[in-house]
Amino acid sequence: MKGVLLVNLGSPDSTKPKDVKKYLDEFLMDPRVIDVPRWARILLVRGIILNTRPKQSAKAYQKIWWEEGSPLIVLSERLKNKVQDNVTIPVALAMRYGSMTLKKGIQELVDQGVTEIKTIPLYPQFAMATTETIDVKVDELVTEFFPQVTITRTPAFYNKPGYVEVLSKSIGESLKGLDYDHILFSYHGVPERHIRKSDITNGNCKMNGKCCFKMGSPQHEFCYRHQCEITTVNVAKKLGLERGTYSTTFQSRLGFDPWLQPYTDRTIERMGKAGTKKLVVVTPAFVSDCLETLEEIAMEGQEIFHEVGGEEFTTIPCLNDRDDFAELLSKWIDEWRIVDIKTAIA
The missing domain is CATH 3.40.50.1400 (Rossmann fold)
Known part of the structure; x- marks a missing residue:
């Protein structure tokens, strides 16, 4: 059974x-x-x-x-x-x-x-x-x-059509009628060494962001960074987002070793200082809303954004139920x- x-x-x-x-x-x-x-x-x-x-x-x-x-x-x-x-x-x-x-x-x-x-x-x-x-x-x-x-x-299942469709629909519903300057796709961070340890090609991963977009590479089956980047690309394409209106970042680092970049908190701060007034954040690495989405992003992220001059900070719910x-x-x-x-x- x-x-x-x-x-x-x-x-x-x-x-x-x-x-x-x-x-x-x-x-x-x-x-x-x-x-x-x-x-x-x-x-x-x-x-x-x-x-x-x-x-x-x-x-x-x-x-x-x-x-x-x-x-x-x-x-x-x-x-x-x-x-x-x-x-x-x-x-x-x-x-x-x-x-x-x-x-x-x-x-x-x-x-x-x-x-x-x-x-x-x-x-x-x-x-x-x-x-x-x-x-x-x-x-x-x-x-x-x-x-x-x-x-x-x-x-x-990051690249399965059904998942991309459901994720895009959930984000699209939240964006409907919403005025915004930029969308951050924020994923949970991992140390860079995790990416290297998961590289089944033993060194083909260059950790420069470029190989993430070269389709067909065998290490992509276990490459977290590639899968995050492609999730963003697929959703942006599905929603018809224009280049420059969205980007990928990584949150929740721990310790002093290098983690995947750019960092979400620093990006929020930088964008607010640069004049971005209306920011939207979506967290596609999480299926369920949790401490990292409800507190780290929706509360701490919003506080950072407002402190540096940002005006409207919108978080989009996870897929949840x-x-x-x-x-x-x-x-x-x-x-x-x-x-x-x-x-x-x-």
Whole structure:
């Protein structure tokens, strides 16, 4: 029997510093998030970051927390419920970090008789710190606890026509009747070394932004930067945006190593100082609105923009639990579900 596991990032159980600290410890101690030797990761995370960051992050979470709980969790659950209503096989939801564990999600499906699971990471673009860490953790759990289960992975869907259509439609609806000077497509940042580590061609990636646009290169299957850039290009083309009215940036850097550039916060500041008065920001690396979109962009980004002379700052919601997005995921699930049936008939 087949089943589907939707997977998102995760969230603290509450806005209390102790819950935030527990969540950050699991998240930042992941070797695919902070990819340094374990001793160095322990020193950095448990010796430095967790002594200061939890209180700061707790205050940020308090700004965006909903009555029902974490926005990311609530929105993910709504999406899961809509998908389940559209398909005939079991659908479960899990988080890579936090109390809604991958193990619990797999167990929920196994308890319903599922032996073949399609994992769908809710990340349009592949990254070592998102999709890859989910794949690795799922493999570990299956080997240790669920040897009877087989896993089918879902590739990055950043360039699939259905996704581009739904994303473009959601952005277009928000732009309708809106007067703006520029649109920033802001993606979550990653260290440049993550891009190099994911380069299956062993050095073909030049990290100069040019190879991102040379179509057909094999490393693009796992190149986060390429997939972000092409997401912007595809949506801009779909919406008929003029060159110069939009650009791609990266947010949420940590530490002192070089991360993907240009940085979102510095770009917002620069554009405001340069005379941009009406700025729109969309965050296509996130399927669900979360701390990074609701606080870092919608609050901190707006504050930066207004401080340097900007006037109107608009953030466009993520896909969240849009009906057309739920229908798209359901379509992909149905296509996977009927493969064996078609094979049997043939």
